[in-house]
Amino acid sequence: MATHEPLLLKNMSQPGYTGSLADYERTGGYQALKKVLGKIPPAEIIEMVKKSGLRGRGGAGFPTGVKWSFIPKDHPGPRYLICNADESEPGTFKDRQLMERDPHQMLEGMIIAAYAISAHTAYIYIRGEFVLGARILERALEEAYQAGYLGSNILGTGFALDIYVHRGAGAYICGEETALLESLEGKRGLPRTKPPFPATHGLFQKPTVVNNVETLANVPHIVNRGPEWFASTGNPLKSTGTRVFCMSGHVKRPGNYEVPMGIPFREMIYDIAGGMRGDKPLKAFIPGGASAAFLTPAHLDVTLDFESVAQAGSMLGSGGITVMEEGTCMVWAAENLLYFFNHESCGKCTPCREGSPWLLQILSRIEHGKGKMDDLATLLRLCGNIAGRTVCAFGDAEIAPITSTLRHFRDEYEAHVREQRCPFRPQPAPELITVGH
């Protein structure tokens, strides 16, 4: 098996590494901050990150340095940095590990990012269920304050920064950056219409950068080893660096694996994740979280970088790869995901609010043996009426499981309707239960 040297998971891969400040410093932690603060002007840091090619690890893959450069230089008032630690995309569990096992790596990245955009207040918006993660971050923040890496005069340079942990409370949509801002302001997490963009009108209507945990964790390494080095790793064209991919589903060795972007799915699934559980044939996989279109064994040689996966008709998204073996019902899988999307639709835009329960209803009907052939066309028509007609990317995300399974596995849908049952389950699947308050 090819071995790939980890970057972000390197510290925690050492036996005995606890993620404490002392451990982090022993491995060279906070050296990047010392190199930067008061020595390199903020604009140069932004240039460095641009040159590294670092792209957002949350899902959209937007170039990080470019995002930072949108913050108006001459804005007189406060500006904010937010770490998006709302990790909620089904299939994704990397930020949890990065935060709980090496919190200072992310904090150092945050302090450098805040310095680059001249923010003096930063928030870590962490999903409410990560109680342990929030506690670990609080402890790490305390250590960082005591060591002088945070506070009113960081390392004697005069730069001031406070970081606060802010817990969400159970809402997938709050991972969308403008919904996150609304939520942080104490409101329902409804995405905002853009423009204006957060870079000019973000948190409390002030210039704001929102970056994912893994994105920020890369920043100290770019400073330490140089943007040229970073740009030469991964797929040096447009997907530089490593990514922590989350392997789930029917593989022998699920888990988080950090690899350079650009390796093929075949290596990821069959080599790194140990191949298929029980050596059954692969049927389908989701390459980048629940919002990404299903791919099939025909796509095994697609490489894990933003462009290649997009070209294959899906997206690299959040890095959550879910693998499904032969025998998995694709209608059932789509129904399961639509149950999720229907539950999480925030209700702001009509096509999504009204469309998601309708889509779920039809999928359930087909899966439970009550479908009609017309339903297939209705599904596609509904999906077409949602795509591109919502304020945020949720609408496009929720139709991906349907349009892609209909594209690759239309015969399965037809078999469900023809046989008036799910051909894959000996007994009917239990009806999904809606839990109210």
Added chain:
Amino acid sequence: MSSMFSKAAQERIPGIIARYPEKRAALLPLLWLAQEEQGYVSEEAMKEIAGLLNLTPPQVYEAVTFYTMYNRRPIGKYHIQVCRSLMCALVGMENLLGWIHDKVGIKVGQTTPDGLFTLSQVECLASCGTGPMMQVNDDYYERLTQDKVNRILDDLKRDGKCPLATGPFMFPELTAK
């Protein structure tokens, strides 16, 4: 009017509000504080928080109802939340619900008659490589088997805690070389 917050909680409130330039931003943290105190967020708590943040009670209520983690009525002492999203469903979520039912006799949405356990189904908890899994109150329990579930629920009933709870997360775990 007397406060629903304990003295210790009341002392934390100004510090929480001070983290934000606008008071309203302290809403979610104060709702968490209220839930820590009572196990749920009562209408009295919502009214009191509205007063603290210069909001109307409906502004608080509309936020509470948006977020799934705030309980609007008392629930069991141990809130079992089973992830039902696709990744866990692929590796045995339905079995897990059966094991819990076998052990304490409740289905989704129900609470045991002794008020100890409430069972909910929830969406992805970011534990997709280690399913099937459940969260009980603050703790994650992963890679569950029927034996593990029995032990966890026994331990919780007897000791109020269980050593099988996941610590700082890493998977795959480090193997000794």
